[in-house]
Amino acid sequence: MSKTILITALIIIISLSGCNQPNLFTPSPTLSSGIEGIVTEGPMYPGPTRIGDNSCPDQPYQTTITILDTHGEQLDQVQTDDTGHFKIQLAPGTYSLHPEPGRPFPVAPDQTVVIEDGQYTQVTIIYDTGIR
Numbered sequence: 001m002s003k004t005i006l007i008t009a010l011i012i013i014i015s016l017s018g019c020n021q022p023n024l025f026t027p028s029p030t031l032s033s034g035i036e037g038i039v040t041e042g043p044m045y046p047g048p049t050r051i052g053d054n055s056c057p058d059q060p061y062q063t064t065i066t067i068l069d070t071h072g073e074q075l076d077q078v079q080t081d082d083t084g085h086f087k088i089q090l091a092p093g094t095y096s097l098h099p100e101p102g103r104p105f106p107v108a109p110d111q112t113v114v115i116e117d118g119q120y121t122q123v124t125i126i127y128d129t130g131i132r
Contacts, residue, residue: 033115036087037123039063039080039099041106046131060084061106061127068096092117097125105130 042058043049049056060083067076067088075095078088092115099108106127115121 032118033092034087034089034120035067035095035097035113035115035123036120037085037125039065039084039086039108039125039127041127041129043129043131058126063127064100065125066098066100068098070094070096072096087120090115097123099125099127102127 039061040058041061045056062080062082065078066074069075078086080086095113097111101107106129108125108127113121
């Protein structure tokens with residue numbers, strides 16, 4: 001009987017000793033926030049257009065968007081796909097999007113974007129082709 005008690009006590013001690021061991025695996029939190037958007041370029045044809053004339057719509061534009069923090073430091077870059085869409089995971093906060101310019105056109109202005117926790121902020125970036 002004392003042998004059974006000794007074995008049981010030993011099993012309990014070994015089992016409990018694992019409770020004080022540090023957890024070597026700490027899962028990183030998954031981001032459920034960021035920026036997604038579309039990039040277009042236009043106008044596509046020279047000359048004046050009438051208000052409401054949609055015969056020459058802006059076209060999707062494949063480019064690189066640089067993500068900057070509030071101090072102007074580069075954090076990341078994202079490529080648009082062939083339809084002009086992009087999506088990037090980022091922590092909540094304020095960022096600046098810097099659309100990389102063409103040579104010398106098309107160009108697009110920087111945009112400030114605020115990301116809320118648990119949300120993807122939608123943006124539209126329109127490159128100016130310089131066609132007039």
